[in-house]
Amino acid sequence: MEKLIPRHDDILKELDEKGHVLVQDLCERFNVSSVTVRKDLNYLESLGLLFRNHGGASKHVRYAYERNVDEKENINVEAKQNIAKAALQLIQENDCIILASGTTMHYLARMLANFGPLTVLTSSLRVALELCNNPNINIIQLGGEVRKSSTSIVGSISETILRQFSCNKLFLGVDGIDMEFGISTSNAAEAHLNQLMIECSEKVVILGDSSKLNKKGFGKIATLDKIDYLITDSGICEEDRVGLEEIGVSVIVK
Numbered sequence: 001m002e003k004l005i006p007r008h009d010d011i012l013k014e015l016d017e018k019g020h021v022l023v024q025d026l027c028e029r030f031n032v033s034s035v036t037v038r039k040d041l042n043y044l045e046s047l048g049l050l051f052r053n054h055g056g057a058s059k060h061v062r063y064a065y066e067r068n069v070d071e072k073e074n075i076n077v078e079a080k081q082n083i084a085k086a087a088l089q090l091i092q093e094n095d096c097i098i099l100a101s102g103t104t105m106h107y108l109a110r111m112l113a114n115f116g117p118l119t120v121l122t123s124s125l126r127v128a129l130e131l132c133n134n135p136n137i138n139i140i141q142l143g144g145e146v147r148k149s150s151t152s153i154v155g156s157i158s159e160t161i162l163r164q165f166s167c168n169k170l171f172l173g174v175d176g177i178d179m180e181f182g183i184s185t186s187n188a189a190e191a192h193l194n195q196l197m198i199e200c201s202e203k204v205v206i207l208g209d210s211s212k213l214n215k216k217g218f219g220k221i222a223t224l225d226k227i228d229y230l231i232t233d234s235g236i237c238e239e240d241r242v243g244l245e246e247i248g249v250s251v252i253v254k
Contacts, residue, residue: 007032008044015050018237020058020214058214079209079233082254084108086231087171087207093117095168098197099127101152101190102173104207106130112137121165123153123193140165147187154189162196170201174208176215179243182224184217191219203228210235224249 004012007030014029015021026037041057044050050057084107091097094117099105101124109130112118116136122128128141144157172194176184183206185191198204204226210233224247231252241251 004044008040011040011044012049015057015059018239019060020053020056022056024055026056060211060215076209076211076233079235079254080104080207081107082233083207083209083231084111086252086254087205088112088115090169090205090229091115091118095119096121096165098122098167098170098172098201099124100170100172100194100197101127101147101150102207104173104209105171108171108207121162121167123158123197125151125153145189147190150187150190152190154187154193158193159196162193162200165200167201169203169205170197171205171207172197172221174206174212174221175217177206177208177212177224177230178214178216179224179240181216181220183221183227185219185221186217188219191217191221194221198222198226205229205231207231209233213237213240 010030011021011026023034023037023041027034030037041050041052045052045057050059080103084104087108088111096119099109099120099122105124106126109127112131113134116134118136119138119140120131121140121142123142125146128139131137131139142153142158142161144153145155147154174183175186178184185194198221206227206229208230213232213236224244227249229250229252230244231254234253236251236253241253244251
């Protein structure tokens with residue numbers, strides 16, 4: 001590896017601690033110009049030690065790409081199960097809720113095996129099939145175009161059906177949670193459907209493990225002030241937790 005100067009080592013150390021750094025903060029810390037910091041970051045990126053982005057750099061790629069649901073089921077399994085268990089505590093008998101698509105939502109559906117009475121509106125085929133085992137849950141399956149990669153429903157038909165309902169809570173999985181861009185997903189059609197789900201719900205609960213933080217997907221769903229709760233794992237850094245709470249998001253760490 002190329003030899004690094006002490007400032008480079010300090011930048012990488014801070015990146016390990018926080019997951020991302022800002023040019024402005026590094027300028028103040030090292031008392032150097034933004035031009036110098038950007039050169040440092042570009043050099044470190046050329047060595048494969050970080051990823052540059054607007055205003056700074058991150059330890060991991062900040063752009064979320066689409067994965068097949070079968071692949072997602074093997075990622076951060078324990079964290080997702082713990083997040084789903086925490087989400088269960090926000091559901092009350094006789095609630096009318098929306099469960100969007102995603103592997104964490106599938107885990108939550110499994111945990112509703114003995115719950116009820118409850119009405120669940122869902123865009124996920126897997127969630128609906130899981131809930132069919134419970135006679136105390138009334139299931140409303142959105143119809144429309146099937147996204148095979150996520151085994152979920154999207155498109156104008158599902159959006160027309162969704163507009164006929166009003167629900168207590170929305171439980172939503174996302175691909176990205178970014179302080180500036182907001183919550184997002186890798187598919188534009190799903191992002192639009194998720195926007196309507198937010199409009200139809202009194203409370204919005206995001207289920208997202210910490211790997212989703214400081215990432216952006218192609219399709220923007222909403223700004224962070226539209227979120228009531230974020231349930232995540234202990235991988236969330238203190239800076240992100242405080243920033244979300246200042247916006248008004250209740251952060252639940254499991």
